[in-house]
Amino acid sequence: MAETVPSRGLDALGFIEREGSHARVPHVFRPVVAAARDRLLDVFGARLDSAYLYGSIPRGTARVGRSDLDLVAVLRAEPTGADRDAARALGEALDKEFPEIDGAGTLLCSRARVLDERERYDTGWFVACQCTPLLGEDLAEFLPRYRPDSLLARETNGDLARHLPRWRQRIAAADDREEALRPLVRFMSRHLVRTGFTLVMPRWNGWTSDLRDMAAAFAEYYPERAGQLCRAAGSGYEPVGDRTVLRSYVDDLGPWLADEYARVHGVKAPRPEGWE
Incomplete structure (x- = not known):
């Protein structure tokens, strides 16, 4: 019996399938x-x-x-x-x-x-x-059908470097209450995990919206950063309001990810003012 090959969110022609219903x-x-x-x-x-x-x-x-x-x-x-x-x-x-x-x-x-x-x-x-x-x-x-290629990667998440200064401002302005920091941790964790996943998406050749599956796909290609993205995936689902986590995102993981993204896929094309 032939082995069943996982679809990884793609249809028989290799296009990304609509994931919800x-x-x-x-x-x-x-x-x-x-x-x-x-x-x-x-x-x-x-x-x-x-x-x-x-x-x-x-x-x-x-x-x-x-x-x-x-x-x-x-x-x-x-x-x-x-x-x-x-x-x-x-x-x-x-x-x-x-x-x-x-x-x-x-x-x-x-x-x-x-x-x-x-x-x-x-x-x-x-x-x-x-x-x-x-x-x-x-x-x-x-709209057209979409494949998990480098163009899609660039135009979805190739703008992380432009977000980081605003993230730093939001972190600085937030108070230290756990309930105030938790939404920031969840938001930034999810954004970084999705960016890490789309960085490797063309090589992985598929699509998923599950944060832990995204982190696992990323780990196949960047094992040295796997632990960071795995922890971010967990924080995307179960965030803890911790300022040190946020600082690690904007001082380490985020800048590295933005630089690697630009190297691999290029930078997202500019949009009209107000579209960011």
């Missing part, structure tokens, strides 16, 4: 998903072009009381400050009402940005491969 949403999370769908319409109305779920809930891996609800709202025009305030209030309301989730957030962008050629291998890829349609027209129909 409504069928995978665990039953316990379906009420919050339904509420989010209705409230997105209430908040944005006719300005809403389409909306999506992403993250652990549509992948079917969410944990009750530990996982957050991740949404994308695509508007017919560029989001305003008022739109961002409304999205923030929506997330806070959902988080307060539904104990099944630990936080809720909504990414905002315009239809034009999703379909812009400059965003084809970043926002466009994200919508087409990592997002599950929730409302409106599925913009993946207007």
